[in-house]
Amino acid sequence: MNRKKTQLCSTDTDLLLDADRRANRYLAEIADMDVFPKELARSALSRFDEDVPENGFDTFETLSLLDDIGSPGTVASNGSRYFGFVIGATIPVAAAAQRMMLAWDQCASSYTNSPSADVIEKVAARWILDILDLPRESGVTFGTSASSSTLVCLATARRTLLLRKNWNQDIRGLSGAPEIRVVISEKVHVTVRKALRVLGFGEQDMVVAPVDEKGRIDPSKLPHLDEMTILCLQAGEVNTGNFDPFPPLMEVAKAANAWVHVDGAFGLWARAAPTKRRLTDGVELANSWTTDGHKWLNTPYDGAVGICRDRHALADAMNSDADYSSASAESQKNLGIEFSRSARGIPFWAVLRSLGRTGVAAMIERHCALAEYVADALAEAGFNLLTRPVLNQVLFSFGSSAETAQIQSLVAAKGKVWFGMTVWNEAPAMRISISSWRTVTHDVDLLISELKAAAQVVRSAG
Ligand SMILES: Cc1ncc(COP(=O)(O)O)c(C=O)c1O
Missing domain, CATH: 1.20.1340 (dopa decarboxylase, N-terminal domain)
Incomplete structure (x- = not known):
C-alpha cells in the first residue's frame, strides 16, 4: 500500500x-x-x-x-454481571474494528462512497446467511436495530403483496390500495407492532394469533391466511426464548402464499448452535427475517440485519438512487433506510472472522447451559420457575407478586448484579438473560447467591 x-x-x-x-x-x-x-x-x-x-x-x-x-x-452492561433485557456486551475485536471505522469515517452507502466498506459488508452478509443457514440468494440490509430492520422487511412485504394485485404503491400510494391482512402472535414483540403501526396498520386491523401456555402460536388456532397476508412469527420470545412452531405454521402459510416475517432479534442465533438448531427448523422457509448483532452476537450497538429471500423485492422497495448518486442494487443505501450510514456490517465481519462458526456456536451453547444452571439452582432454592429455559432466558418469581418485585429491587440496590422485571400471565416476574460473552460460571454463582440472600430477607420479613 x-x-x-x-x-x-x-x-x-x-x-x-x-x-x-x-x-x-x-x-x-x-x-x-x-x-x-x-x-x-x-x-x-x-x-x-x-x-x-x-x-x-x-x-x-x-x-x-x-x-x-x-x-x-x-x-455496566459491557461487563459480566449484567443480566437485564437481552443485552450483549461487545467482543473486543468488534470494538477494535469499530475503532478503525471511526478513523476511516466512511459513508458506507455504496462502492463509490467506500470500496472497503462495500466489499467487507458484502462478505459479512454472505457469512451471516451461511451461519444462520438462510437462503443464500437473500438480500441483507444492515440496520441499526431489529426495530428498524423489521420496518424495512415489512415495508418490502407490503409493497410486494400489493404488486400481486397490480397495485404499484410507489406510484399510487396507499389510498384505495387492496387490503392487506396482518397476523401477529399474542406475544409479538412490541417493536413489530410498532413497525406495523409506523407503516400505517392500525392495532385494530392486526389479527392476533392465540398462543399456548409457553407463548408459542397454537397452529390449531392460526387465523385464516391468504396471498395478501403478512404473518409475523417469532424465533425467541423475549421473556421465555420460546419459538413459534415453524413447521406446521409454514406449511399453512406456504399453501396460502402468505408472506412470513420472522422476528429473531436474539433467538435466530440458536440456528448456529448444534443442540438448539432444531428449535428453528422450518424458519428457513420464511420470506424475511430480522436479527440483531448487538444482542447475542455481542457486536456493539447499532448492529442488526434485515434479510429478504427476494433480494430484488428488497432492493426495489428501498431504492434511493439520485442523479448524483446512483449505485448498484446491492449497495446498502439501496437495501435499507439510510442514505448516509456507517459500515455497521464491519463489526459483524470482525466477530464472525475471529470466532468462526464454532466460536459462535460455543458462545450460544455456553449461555444456554448457564441459563439451565441458574434455573436449576433457583428451583432448588425455592424460586418458582415459570417455564424451563429454552435458550438463554430464565423466567421466575418468588412468593407473591409483591415479594417478587421486592427481591428484584433488593438485588438491584446492592449493585453486584442486575436483571429486570417483566409480566408473565398477568403477574410480575423476574427475567434473567445470559447474553454477555464475558459471563462465566463465577458470575452466575454470584447472581444466584444474591438472589438467595434477597429471598432470605423477604422470608424473614414475612
Ligand atoms: C424478540 C425481540 N424482538 C425485537 C426486539 C427489538 O430489538 P431492537 O432493540 O434491536 O430494536 C427485541 C429487543 O429486546 C426482542 O427481544
Missing part, C-alpha cells in the same frame, strides 16, 4: 490516545463497578447540564468530563 508517512498533529494523537487509555481503564474496572450506578454517580450527571458554550471548551477537558462524570453513570 502506498501510504505516506503523515504526522497527525500531536494534540490530536494525544487526545485519541487519552481516549484509548480512559476506555481501557473503564474496561479494566468494569469487573468491580456497580452494575447499575448508585445515586451519587447519577446525580453527578447534572454536571452535563450546561448552556451552549459560546467559544468551546478545551478538547482534553471535554473528554475528561465525559469520562470522569459519564463513565460512573453508565450501566
